[in-house]
Amino acid sequence: MNEEYDVIIVGSGPNGLAAASYLQKQGYKTAIFEQAEKPGGAARTEEITLPGFKHDLGSAVHPLAFASPYFKTLPLEDYGLQWIHPEIPFAHPFEDGTAFGCYKDIRKTAEQLGEDEQNYLDLLLDFVEEWPELEEDLLAPLRLPQNLEMMFRFGLKALPSAKFIAERFFKEEKSKIFFYGAAAHSTLPLSKLVSSSFGLVLNILAHRHGWPFPEGGAVKIVDSLLAYYKDQGGKIYLNQTVSDLEELPSSKTFILDLTPKQILKIKNTDLSKTYRSRLEKYKYGAGIFKMDWALDNPIPFTNEICKKAGTVHFGYSKESLEDSEAAAHENRLSSEPYVLLAQPSLFDSSRAPAGKHTAWAYCHVPNGNTEDVSKHIENQIERAAPGFKKSIIAKSTLRTNELQELNPNLIGGDINGGKQDISQLFTRPIASINPYATSNPKIFIGSSSTPPGGGVHGMGGYYAAKSAEKFLQKK
Structure with a gap:
């Protein structure tokens, strides 16, 4: 050349x-x-389980794109x-069989939170409405903001830990768990500074644009x-x-x-x-252990909200979520990990043969850890979707070293x-x-x-x- x-x-x-x-x-x-x-x-998207089942090897849901x-x-x-918008951007099931959905409509979302309805709106509504003025600064290098006052208000909620914000704004356990589900995308311990920023941005994006793919x-x-x-x-x-x-x-x-x-x-x-x-x-952060499944049927969630969500977060108590995300930075594994799952074939028939489905999930693990945590991930899903394991036709896993090879x-x-x-x-x-x-x-x-x-x-x-x-x- x-x-x-x-x-x-x-x-x-x-x-x-x-x-x-x-x-x-x-x-x-x-x-x-x-x-x-x-x-x-x-x-990338490839058929890594069975012919006709198209799996996203890495990124799968793209609100930021x-x-x-x-x-x-x-x-x-x-x-x-072409973008596909699931009816519910993301959902979080709870131990008692209920679930919260993060709808594009912020008020519909807040109504689920009972006593915390107004608290949810106080945390997010202004930023959802003002997002066009915020996004240029948030998705940019550190600089003098275009709207200094607005960025200052956002920073007061984004700089603290997710744990601090959850305790500050919410009274109900389920509300805190729901917020943790988005905040844990930070791959940081939920007690660490700025972990709340991920929960804020991802909830704002869900209400402003949805979580399409x-x-x-x-x-x-x-x-x-x-x-x-x-x-x-x-x-x-x-x-x-x-x-x-x-x-x-x-x-x-x-x-x-x-x-x-x-x-x-x-x-x-x-x-x-x-x-x-x-x-x-x-410094590099925690890694992930990723799984892809070819399924005989849709994931049999007991709650209808989860069946309508493109993404589902799993974590059944505030304490287990906190421990799971701390463990990934303490060179240990959680037996009840925070799990992120995407189920694209519910909304995109091109992803699987007729009547069949695909799903994708991961949990956070210590950087470089190569242990198989398939059992822990599947157990977390099974708790909200009894029969999930029986619906698996084939599966594929990617450990941290295999992801780096990819x-x-x-x-x-x-x-x-x-x-x-x-x-x-x-x-x-x-x-x-x-x-x-x-x-x-x-x-x-x-x-x-x-x-x-x-x-x-x-x-x-x-x-x-x-x-x-x-x-x-x-x-």
Whole structure:
């Protein structure tokens, strides 16, 4: 390859594709180099149990992709991306057979909480109504907010721990459990600062946009982004592991859709000793143990609310949820883990043969842990859906090491590109005015290890692309 480029992007996950598509559209000559035989990172959909059963290998439900400020500027629907909105974005069943559903209608959701109805509205309603003004700042690097007063009000509720917010706003045990279900997406102990922010944002998104997913699976996000990028003249090279920048074609700049641990292994990056030292201190978070099932019938939930939800959270007491999320950071496993489950085939018939279904779930485990926790996950589901185990035709599991093999960005099974605690939520991978820039002015980082962190939204890649564009404009 003797071509010369303005920008070479290493990695074709949603962030890499976002960076590449933005710069190509601006008239820069770009190319993507991807180590795998298929693009998309963890956003892939394959038949891994039985023929005709399509499973999302990594990400499965995509409220952030639907709400992404950058993706919304692209005509992805023209390239085959169609969104499916389950009637209920997510649900949480309880030990007594009842369940709460997080409906798009916030008032309908609040009505379920009884004595905590007004408390739920006090916690979230203003932010749901003001979300368009909040999202640009929340899905961006740390900066002076566009609406300082609103961001300050949000910060007062987002910076504390989920445990603090649950105790502060809710009186009922079920209300606290319900909030924990969304907050635990943080993959942090629920007693840690900023764990509440994930509960807030994910509930806000559910009420504002729902928790949709693409018809046909997560791969459709990648397919549409890649088709758009190629239409702009972009190129992608698969099966191209990058271990040395000098092995790549000549390029004025590079954007790395990689985490710090991988970047440090690449030769000839000419990163300063100080910058490398700071990358070496980057912290990775808990991993996940993931399961996929081919099912003979829909999951037999005893509560109708769960049958109408695209996502279901499991955790039957406040204490067990707190212990489960703490355990993942204390090098131990919980026998009653917090479980996240998606059941896309209820709403998308293309995911399974007629009359059959697929489901997907995971729990948090210590980073790098390779123990099989299938029994614990299935037991949690069985408690709310007796007969679930009997409906399983085939299953597939992914341990932390297998997830990292699938996508090297998932270090030790960490799906967020690094721990998203108070020290790394906005200041990732290091504390810097421009977190996407490195000590080498030609190299930028645009991965989930940069703000706003994990999730399929492309914003890390987008902001890295904007930084590279500024550098190119100065040349």
